[in-house]
Amino acid sequence: MDTTENNFRDRIGTMNDEGKRAWVYPKKPQGRLYRYRTVLTWFLLIFLIASPFIHINGNQFMLFNVLGREFNIFGQPFWPQDFYIGVTAMIIGVLFITLFTSAFGRIFCGWICPQTIFMEMVFRKIEYWVEGDRGAQIRLDKQEWNNEKIRKKGFKWFLFFLISFGIANVFLAYLVGSKRLLQYITEGPLENLSTFIALLIFTGVFYFIFSWFREQVCTIACPYGRLQSVLLDKKSVVVAYDHKRGERDLGRSKFKKNEDRQELGKGDCIDCSQCVHVCPTGIDIRNGTQLECINCTACIDACDDMMEKVDLPKGLIGFYSEENIEKEEKMKFNPRMKGFAAILFVLVGILSGMLFLRSDVEATVLRLPGQLYETHENDIISNVYTFKLINKTTGSFEDVHFKLLSHNGSIESVTHERIVVPGKGLAEGTLFIEIPRTLIKNEKNNVEIGIYSGEKLIETTSTNFMGPRSFR
Numbered sequence: 001m002d003t004t005e006n007n008f009r010d011r012i013g014t015m016n017d018e019g020k021r022a023w024v025y026p027k028k029p030q031g032r033l034y035r036y037r038t039v040l041t042w043f044l045l046i047f048l049i050a051s052p053f054i055h056i057n058g059n060q061f062m063l064f065n066v067l068g069r070e071f072n073i074f075g076q077p078f079w080p081q082d083f084y085i086g087v088t089a090m091i092i093g094v095l096f097i098t099l100f101t102s103a104f105g106r107i108f109c110g111w112i113c114p115q116t117i118f119m120e121m122v123f124r125k126i127e128y129w130v131e132g133d134r135g136a137q138i139r140l141d142k143q144e145w146n147n148e149k150i151r152k153k154g155f156k157w158f159l160f161f162l163i164s165f166g167i168a169n170v171f172l173a174y175l176v177g178s179k180r181l182l183q184y185i186t187e188g189p190l191e192n193l194s195t196f197i198a199l200l201i202f203t204g205v206f207y208f209i210f211s212w213f214r215e216q217v218c219t220i221a222c223p224y225g226r227l228q229s230v231l232l233d234k235k236s237v238v239v240a241y242d243h244k245r246g247e248r249d250l251g252r253s254k255f256k257k258n259e260d261r262q263e264l265g266k267g268d269c270i271d272c273s274q275c276v277h278v279c280p281t282g283i284d285i286r287n288g289t290q291l292e293c294i295n296c297t298a299c300i301d302a303c304d305d306m307m308e309k310v311d312l313p314k315g316l317i318g319f320y321s322e323e324n325i326e327k328e329e330k331m332k333f334n335p336r337m338k339g340f341a342a343i344l345f346v347l348v349g350i351l352s353g354m355l356f357l358r359s360d361v362e363a364t365v366l367r368l369p370g371q372l373y374e375t376h377e378n379d380i381i382s383n384v385y386t387f388k389l390i391n392k393t394t395g396s397f398e399d400v401h402f403k404l405l406s407h408n409g410s411i412e413s414v415t416h417e418r419i420v421v422p423g424k425g426l427a428e429g430t431l432f433i434e435i436p437r438t439l440i441k442n443e444k445n446n447v448e449i450g451i452y453s454g455e456k457l458i459e460t461t462s463t464n465f466m467g468p469r470s471f472r
């Protein structure tokens with residue numbers, strides 16, 4: 001790939017002069033940051049793979065069963081009725097991403113995104129293991145289809161398929177539940193043909209992405225990647241090349257022993273192209289911040305390694321904002337970053353509060369449509385209602401009954417003597433509320449109802465109570 005031309009402005013890094021795809025052969029990264037990424041990857045992969053197979057109080061740790069309308073997050077069951085939490089989480093998520101990216105750049109992509117983790121830390125490592133490093137891979141691709149190429153490519157693709165199949169199974173465990181998945185496996189594919197076909201389709205999609213589509217997910221398809229140009233500004237800290245130091249007056253040039261580059265006006269960049277060779281999206285970071293950069297930091301490690309070899313200070317590529325480079329200052333936790341971090345902290349606090357303080361029971365009491373009030377002996381007014389109680393926990397609520405909290409009246413279920421709401425289940429029925437006429441002030445009155453299990457108040461709700469118009 002030609003990196004000397006100024007063509008990075010008109011096309012993505014993985015396109016050649018004919019407009020065709022230029023295959024990226026990134027050099028195997030190594031260095032301090034890559035070691036940190038590897039440790040984080042292990043943690044994230046274990047979390048990702050183990051989450052659907054861990055159960056807490058009978059609940060799958062993470063479950064997103066859209067068709068069955070069952071959702072568990074950190075072992076807590078959520079219902080479609082908790083949809084408002086999902087919407088709030090999405091709004092907070094968008095705000096979080098916007099603020100985080102403005103302050104800290106696209107670090108999520110290189111270090112946490114599942115696409116990068118699987119591509120760079122799983123599939124790419126297999127490729128290095130089977131085919132060798134960058135040079136060996138280029139040679140292998142150029143050579144004719146002999147025994148060595150068939151063996152290596154065949155073995156690599158076989159491993160890619162197995163891992164894609166494994167990922168598809170984990171994906172299915174998130175969607176239908178790991179218990180159901182294990183049941184499918186023991187029953188065999190013929191008993192569950194449609195699920196098995198869906199599994200093979202997922203496998204095919206993952207295989208296609210990781211064996212062929214690869215970095216194009218980040219550079220072409222991902223909407224977050226496309227948003228970078230509006231989210232970043234001069235103060236955003238990103239992986240950047242210190243062009244002031246790298247170029248100086250005379251620009252970059254090859255390394256020569258025993259010369260004082262600074263005195264001669266030469267930049268510290270020795271034009272070794274290691275930062276380009278190691279880049280998984282095929283760009284040259286010396287051209288400035290580009291949409292394709294996923295902030296994986298592989299170029300920082302590569303350049304630091306070269307700087308060490310030629311006895312120049314490290315950090316020619318590092319975490320800098322444009323302002324840091326212009327003012328020739330180190331990256332520091334500036335007031336804007338502190339402000340954004342504080343807002344992000346509050347947003348996460350709000351979401352955590354909503355997740356963990358939501359009630360175990362959801363109660364709805366609604367007046368029966370089309371029914372007016374009735375007047376009984378002793379001037380008692382009654383209204384009829386339907387009720388629905390949803391138990392969001394795995395244990396059942398026994399001996400459930402209602403009490404009128406706001407008025408001195410009575411409330412009775414006409415469909416149940418004693419209500420039991422099973423774990424992850426619901427109870428529905430009809431009830432009457434009776435209130436003496438003297439206590440009713442308006443035609444439409446708000447009444448507070450307590451829902452008790454035994455003596456324990458498990459939820460409160462409110463509803464309307466209709467009275468005679470003459471009492472307005």
Ligand code: SF4
Pocket residue numbers: 239275278279280281282283284285292293294295296297298299300
């Ligand atoms: S330019 Fe550097 S940080 Fe950006 S994708 Fe390439 S190697 Fe990773």
Ligand code: SF4
Pocket residue numbers: 241246268269270271272273274275276286302303304306316317
């Ligand atoms: S690795 Fe560093 S020294 Fe080598 S070309 Fe890149 S920026 Fe220049």
